[in-house]
Every structure is written in C-alpha cells, then in structure tokens.
Amino acid sequence: MTNIIEVRDLVKYFPIKRGVIFQRQVGAVKAVDGVSFDVKQGETLGIVGETGCGKSTTARLLCRLMDPTSGSIMFDGREVGAQKGDALKALHRDMQMVFQDPYSSLNPRKSVGSIISDPFVIHGLYTGQGERKRRVQDLMDRVGLNPEHYNRYPHEFSGGQRQRIGIARALALQPKVLVLDEPVSALDVSIQAGVINLLEDLKNDFGLSYLFIAHDLSVVRHISDRIAVMYLGRIIEIADRDELFDRPAHPYTQALLSAIPLPDPRRERARQRIIISGDVPSPANPPSGCRFRTRCQKFANVLTDSERELCLTVDPALEDRGAGHLNACHYAEATSVL
Amino acid sequence: MTTETETAPRTTNGSGQPLLSVEDLRVAFHTDDGVVHAVDGISYSLEAGKTLGIVGESGSGKTVSSLTMLGLTRSKRSKIQGRIMFQGEDMVALEDNRLRRVRGNDVSMIFQDPLSALHPFYKVGTQLIEAMQAHRSISKSAARNRAAELLELVGIPDPKRRVDQYPHEFSGGMRQRAMIAMALANEPKLLIADEPTTALDVTVQAQILSLLQDLQQRLGTAIIIITHDLGVVAEIADDICVMYAGRIVERGSAEEIFHSPQHPYTWGLLSSIPRLDNPRDEELVPISGRPPSLINRPSGCHFHPRCPYVRDAHKRVDPQLSPVDGSTEHVVACLLESSVRSRIWDGIQSGRDAESLQRMAAASAEPDYSNVAIPVDQESEGSALSPGEEGVVESEAPGERHGAAPPQTLDEVNRRFQEERNPPSGGDGPGPGGG
Numbered sequence: 001m002t003n004i005i006e007v008r009d010l011v012k013y014f015p016i017k018r019g020v021i022f023q024r025q026v027g028a029v030k031a032v033d034g035v036s037f038d039v040k041q042g043e044t045l046g047i048v049g050e051t052g053c054g055k056s057t058t059a060r061l062l063c064r065l066m067d068p069t070s071g072s073i074m075f076d077g078r079e080v081g082a083q084k085g086d087a088l089k090a091l092h093r094d095m096q097m098v099f100q101d102p103y104s105s106l107n108p109r110k111s112v113g114s115i116i117s118d119p120f121v122i123h124g125l126y127t128g129q130g131e132r133k134r135r136v137q138d139l140m141d142r143v144g145l146n147p148e149h150y151n152r153y154p155h156e157f158s159g160g161q162r163q164r165i166g167i168a169r170a171l172a173l174q175p176k177v178l179v180l181d182e183p184v185s186a187l188d189v190s191i192q193a194g195v196i197n198l199l200e201d202l203k204n205d206f207g208l209s210y211l212f213i214a215h216d217l218s219v220v221r222h223i224s225d226r227i228a229v230m231y232l233g234r235i236i237e238i239a240d241r242d243e244l245f246d247r248p249a250h251p252y253t254q255a256l257l258s259a260i261p262l263p264d265p266r267r268e269r270a271r272q273r274i275i276i277s278g279d280v281p282s283p284a285n286p287p288s289g290c291r292f293r294t295r296c297q298k299f300a301n302v303l304t305d306s307e308r309e310l311c312l313t314v315d316p317a318l319e320d321r322g323a324g325h326l327n328a329c330h331y332a333e334a335t336s337v338l
Numbered sequence: 339m340t341t342e343t344e345t346a347p348r349t350t351n352g353s354g355q356p357l358l359s360v361e362d363l364r365v366a367f368h369t370d371d372g373v374v375h376a377v378d379g380i381s382y383s384l385e386a387g388k389t390l391g392i393v394g395e396s397g398s399g400k401t402v403s404s405l406t407m408l409g410l411t412r413s414k415r416s417k418i419q420g421r422i423m424f425q426g427e428d429m430v431a432l433e434d435n436r437l438r439r440v441r442g443n444d445v446s447m448i449f450q451d452p453l454s455a456l457h458p459f460y461k462v463g464t465q466l467i468e469a470m471q472a473h474r475s476i477s478k479s480a481a482r483n484r485a486a487e488l489l490e491l492v493g494i495p496d497p498k499r500r501v502d503q504y505p506h507e508f509s510g511g512m513r514q515r516a517m518i519a520m521a522l523a524n525e526p527k528l529l530i531a532d533e534p535t536t537a538l539d540v541t542v543q544a545q546i547l548s549l550l551q552d553l554q555q556r557l558g559t560a561i562i563i564i565t566h567d568l569g570v571v572a573e574i575a576d577d578i579c580v581m582y583a584g585r586i587v588e589r590g591s592a593e594e595i596f597h598s599p600q601h602p603y604t605w606g607l608l609s610s611i612p613r614l615d616n617p618r619d620e621e622l623v624p625i626s627g628r629p630p631s632l633i634n635r636p637s638g639c640h641f642h643p644r645c646p647y648v649r650d651a652h653k654r655v656d657p658q659l660s661p662v663d664g665s666t667e668h669v670v671a672c673l674l675e676s677s678v679r680s681r682i683w684d685g686i687q688s689g690r691d692a693e694s695l696q697r698m699a700a701a702s703a704e705p706d707y708s709n710v711a712i713p714v715d716q717e718s719e720g721s722a723l724s725p726g727e728e729g730v731v732e733s734e735a736p737g738e739r740h741g742a743a744p745p746q747t748l749d750e751v752n753r754r755f756q757e758e759r760n761p762p763s764g765g766d767g768p769g770p771g772g773g
Contacts, residue, residue, distance in 0.1 A: 261569030
C-alpha cells in the first residue's frame with residue numbers, strides 16, 4: 001500500500017511574548033516537537049493522547065490551517081507547506097476536516113443546504129442551481145439526514161445530526177483523506193455509535209483514508225487500523241491497533257490503557273490499575289531526557305538509580321526496541337494491561 | 339403515589355433508615371412551550387458509605403433530580419412533588435433558610451465543569467474559606483489552614499501556595515480536585531457528583547475516581563454519581579439507576595445491571611459503546627431515534643418509539659417498575675415478559691443479529707399485563723391495532739379501569755393518563771401550581 005500522507009520531523013512552536021510595544025520572545029510552547037508518521041492509502045490512523053499533547057495541532061498542520069515551524073508533510077506526492085493559491089485550494093479539496101464541536105463548527109445563520117453546498121461555491125463546482133441542490137441532497141441522504149431538511153437551520157438538529165452535517169460538508173468535494181478531530185466526543189453515547197458506524201461505512205464506500213483523533217481509546221480501537229500515542233508533542237508509541245492494545249510497550253501507553261474503566265463491574269474491580277499521578281508538564285518547558293519520566297511509574301518504582309540516569313539525560317528516540325513496533329522508552333517492555 | 343409496593347426504595351439491611359430516600363419525586367417546569375416533565379416519579383434510597391450511579395442520556399432528568407435535592411430547582415415556574423427524606427427531614431418541604439444550612443454542609447455537590455463552577459475573580463482559597471465560614475464559626479486563619487489541608491487531601495501539590503492562586507492557574511484536573519475539596523470542606527454525609535470526570539482526560543479521570551473512593555472509605559460519605567459513562571459507574575457504583583425521559587427504567591446492583599440487564603434501553607446503552615473487553619470488530623448498535631421531548635412525552639412506555647422490541651400494546655400501556663424474577667432489589671419497567679427479556683439478552687450477548695432478536699420478541703405470546711393497569715388511549719385506539727390485539731385490549735381494559743387492578747396502581751395510572759391527554763394545560767393535581 002502506498003502512503004498518502006508522509007509526515008517527517010514536524011515541529012510547531014508557538015512563541016511566548018513579553019512586553020507591550022516592543023515584544024520580545026521569551027520562550028515557546030512546543031506544541032508539536034518532531035513528529036513523523038505515515039498514513040497509508042485506505043487506512044485509519046488513530047492519534048490518542050491527553051489534552052495538550054499536540055493532537056489537534058498536528059491535525060491543523062496537516063490541513064495547513066496553520067504553517068509548521070519546520071518539518072515536511074507530503075500529501076499524495078505534494079509538499080503541503082509549499083503549496084500556494086490555486087494549488088493549495090486543490091490540496092484542500094483532497095483533504096477535509098471534521099471538527100469536534102458540532103455546535104460551533106456550523107454557521108447558525110446558514111441553512112443546512114447552504115452549509116453543505118459552500119464547498120461547491122468555493123471551488124466553483126456544479127454551477128447549475130438544481131444540480132447543486134441535487135448533489136447536496138444526495139450527500140444528506142448518504143450521511144443519514146432527511147434530504148427534505150435542506151432548508152432547515154443547524155439549531156433544528158440534534159448533536160448527532162449536526163455532526164452528520166459536518167461530515168456531509170467534508171465529503172462534498174470527494175476528498176481522499178478526512179482528518180477527524182474528536183468527531184464523537186461531544187455526542188451522547190447512544191448517538192456516538194451511529195456516527196462511528198457511518199464513518200466506517202463511508203470509508204469503505206469511498207475508499208477514504210482517515211486520520212482519527214480522539215482521547216477515548218475504546219473509540220479509537222474500534223475504528224483505527226494503526227494507532228499513534230502522543231505525549232507532550234511527540235509520538236511515543238505507534239503500532240497496529242491489536243499490537244498496541246495487546247502488547248503496549250511504553251509505560252505511558254500502559255497507563256493510558258489501564259486508566260480506561262471497563263463497563264463490566266466484575267472485571268473492572270478485579271483489575272490492577274496503573275494510576276499515573278500529576279498533570280502533563282508544561283510544553284513550554286518539557287522535562288530533560290525522557291519527557292514522560294516525571295509521571296512514569298517505572299521510573300519512580302522499578303528502575304535503579306543508575307538506570308534512571310539514562311532517562312534523565314537521553315531523550316529516547318522512536319524506534320523498534322524489540323517489542324515488534326516503534327516506541328520511545330529506554331526500558332520498553334511489552335505487557336498486557338487489559 | 340406510585341405503586342409503593344413495587345417502587346418503594348429498598349430499605350437498609352437492618353441498620354434502620356437509609357441516609358437518603360427519594361420517594362416519587364416529580365419536577366415539572368412551566369415554560370412558554372408547555373410543561374416540561376423533567377423528573378417524573380423517581381424513587382430510590384442510599385445508605386451511608388455507599389455509591390449510587392445514575393446513568394442516562396442528556397435530558398433524561400439525571401441532573402435535575404439531584405439539583406432538586408439541594409433545592410436548586412425551586413422557582414416560580416417549577417413544580418416539585420414527592421419527598422426527599424434526608425436524615426429525617428423532607429428536603430422538598432424544607433424552608434429556604436433551613437435548606438441553606440443543609441446545603442454545602444450535610445449535602446454538597448461537585449459540578450461537571452469546574453471552570454464555570456469556580457468563581458474566576460476569587461482565589462481558590464477564598465472560595466474554600468467561604469464554604470467553611472458559611473456553615474461554622476471558624477476564624478479566618480484556621481479556615482485558611484484547613485483550606486490548605488483540604489487541597490492536600492485531594493492531592494494538590496504545594497497546597498500552601500495553591501491556596502492563594504486563582505482558578506485559571508489550575509489545570510483541569512486540579513480545578514476538579516479543588517471543587518472536590520470545596521465539596522468536602524464541611525465533611526458532608528452525602529456528596530453528589532454530577533459528571534465529575536466528563537471534561538477530563540482518562541488518566542486524570544482515574545485519579546479523580548480513585549480519590550473519591552479513597553475519601554469515601556475514610557470519611558464514610560455516601561456518593562451519588564451522575565454520568566453517561568458506563569465504565570465509570572461499573573468502577574465505583576454499588577447500585578445503579580438507569581434513567582430515561584425523567585423516569586427510572588431499571589434499578590439494581592452494578593452486578594445486575596451489567597450482567598443481567600432487563601430493559602431494552604439498558605441493552606441499547608451497553609451495546610452502543612465500543613468496549614475494550616470485547617472482540618474489536620464487533621458492530622456497534624446505536625439506539626435509533628432521539629430522546630423524546632419531555633413536553634409531549636410518548637404514550638404508553640416512553641421508550642417505545644426507540645425500542646426495537648415494541649409491541650402494539652406497549653404504545654398504550656405505561657409500564658411500572660416491578661421486581662425481576664429471583665431478585666428483590668432489581669426492578670425494571672418493561673412490558674416484555676421476563677422470559678422473553680432473558681432470551682433476547684442472551685441473544686444480544688451471543689451476537690445474534692437485530693432481526694432475529696426482534697423476531698424473538700414478536701414470536702412470544704402477547705405479554706401478560708396482570709401486574710399493570712392498561713389505560714386505553716382513546717385517540718389512538720383502533721388506529722394502530724391489529725385485529726388480534728384489539729381483542730386483548732378491549733377485554734382487559736374496561737375491567738382495569740373499573741378497579742380490577744391494585745388501587746394504588748389504578749389511581750396512578752389514571753392520573754397520569756389524564757395528564758398525558760391534556761399535557762400543556764398544566765394545573766394538574768393538587769399543589770401550589772406554577773403561578
């Protein structure tokens with residue numbers, strides 16, 4: 001399978017400035033700090049991690065909603081960062097985004113028909129009025145909305161339906177890749193399932209590739225082929241989903257998996273959990289050496305002082321450390337935690 | 339009012355009165371669109387040191403029921419009926435100034451969004467001190483020390499410095515901890531946690547849940563946890579109430595709810611979530627449709643428009659909570675026969691397809707309504723009936739209406755039936771009304 005997206009050493013720093021008139025830079029929030037991954041044609045790559053780990057920034061960089069500080073993103077043989085004007089517009093046609101909050105991502109003053117047909121207007125497609133309406137109604141039908149609701153406004157729809165509107169809008173230009181930034185987190189559980197099933201159907205029908213960002217690991221496991229775990233602007237482990245869930249090697253992945261409560265009281269209460277303490281350190285000033293060491297169970301409880309030395313000084317690279325997949329821990333050890 | 343025999347909250351095993359018992363609580367709001375029946379006759383009880391989980395979708399009345407406990411839904415436009423007995427006092431009837439002494443002292447609440455629940459202009463310490471000084475005479479310096487202790491108790495590092503910080507200087511997890519510290523300031527006997535972890539990451543969620551469990555063990559606090567995350571209730575709740583459209587549709591121990599759920603809505607919730615402990619390519623089954631409007635609620639069983647196993651009679655008969663076979667504590671409000679229900683649940687678990695499950699429900703004999711009254715909705719009568727079922731209803735219904743059923747059931751059903759037929763006009767039943 002060919003790679004449709006190739007990301008290499010992607011970096012995004014947001015400057016921190018001081019001073020009122022003469023602003024000088026006093027530091028930088030290292031939101032994304034050297035991320036590399038591929039998305040293959042037709043696959044779903046899941047990205048998980050806590051708030052502030054750089055998931056959403058990565059998504060925005062990928063769609064070029066902001067410019068990276070450095071690094072390269074190749075999309076379908078084109079360098080995303082180098083595109084301008086019409087070429088960039090053409091690129092956006094192939095790569096669309098679905099946002100987290102279905103309430104704020106739809107213009108309340110526009111009817112659903114006009115929201116979904118906006119991409120056609122921007123790209124000058126299907127210029128006949130009747131033709132556009134027909135296309136939009138097809139799309140609405142495809143995502144499970146009633147095409148007769150063409151003239152309704154977003155407030156007349158429920159959260160799940162609004163998310164379907166967002167998906168229809170993203171599909172309008174027949175993109176090759178959909179970047180989904182927490183598409184189901186704002187929805188009720190019973191509604192979530194419908195949207196997830198829809199996304200899976202659409203992927204099969206249109207041969208799409210997904211970059212699926214979420215903090216809910218059970219959802220990511222359900223929909224993804226491969227999963228990348230991010231922590232403080234880095235990918236710390238990336239593997240096929242079965243591999244990742246059965247044999248996680250990085251202590252952070254293990255803690256993340258073990259933190260998810262299972263909806264089964266017997267198993268849940270019998271389970272030994274790894275609870276990591278504290279919060280994510282500030283991305284403006286990440287810890288030296290391994291970024292996770294300040295919260296790492298292994299660092300705190302298992303390692304000897306001489307072993308800790310390595311964690312304190314050397315930043316572990318993302319590589320295969322004998323676990324059969326890439327991870328970034330000096331003392332990686334595949335263990336089942338579920 | 340409700341069938342006391344069936345829905346009476348379970349009492350404690352020997353130790354006398356439960357800490358909290360909610361009896362047939364109803365909360366209705368008069369709005370311009372009509373009367374919103376947010377909570378519609380719920381009953382449960384909770385013992386000291388135990389945890390009750392309330393689950394359900396948005397708009398099922400979870401939050402309103404607990405706000406009512408603190409008197410936070412009192413207003414000119416709301417109508418509250420029923421009883422909330424807490425330590426021998428009825429919180430519904432309690433005067434405002436008495437209630438104010440209980441609220442934040444004996445009962446306190448953790449809200450969903452800590453950023454909007456904490457005041458941005460005041461230091462976290464000041465807000466904690468206020469909570470203490472509102473209820474006990476304590477000097478400011480003593481309260482300040484205690485505030486720092488509380489922050490330490492909930493696991494905030496460097497509490498002496500944190501006391502003087504503003505909420506925006508705290509991370510999401512720390513704000514939620516500060517909220518918990520505030521709720522615990524006066525060592526309440528009952529802690530209501532409304533979606534305490536929804537806004538948080540899983541790692542922080544795990545920290546907060548284990549903190550709650552730890553505090554419960556140390557202080558013996560009873561906890562009501564309101565959530566839509568079934569994983570969370572599976573982890574910490576002893577008992578679970580499943581709410582739908584303002585009613586409890588199933589109530590039982592965590593074990594019972596997760597391992598032998600009885601209500602199709604509970605099945606729906608359980609099969610619509612992707613689970614880490616199930617085969618991964620299992621298809622998710624969403625619950626079709628959307629939650630009903632609480633102004634014009636569906637007739638009969640409120641869940642019938644979304645229920646895959648609906649029979650015609652379910653559209654007219656309002657099910658009451660009744661005990662599940664072989665259990666005294668597990669109650670469910672479903673009209674399907676219990677043998678059919680257990681067959682369907684077994685089928686769901688063994689991965690049978692939806693169609694064969696529906697056939698299972700349809701192939702069963704028309705359910706036995708001996709324990710429920712059947713009001714006949716005259717507007718829909720005949721329209722939605724197939725000839726076979728019409729006979730059943732007609733032969734049963736008139737008898738029921740003239741007192742063949744247990745009287746308390748009949749009264750209740752008739753009253754509700756009246757309400758349902760002319761809902762927006764308000765003014766039903768006794769009470770101070772909405773004006």
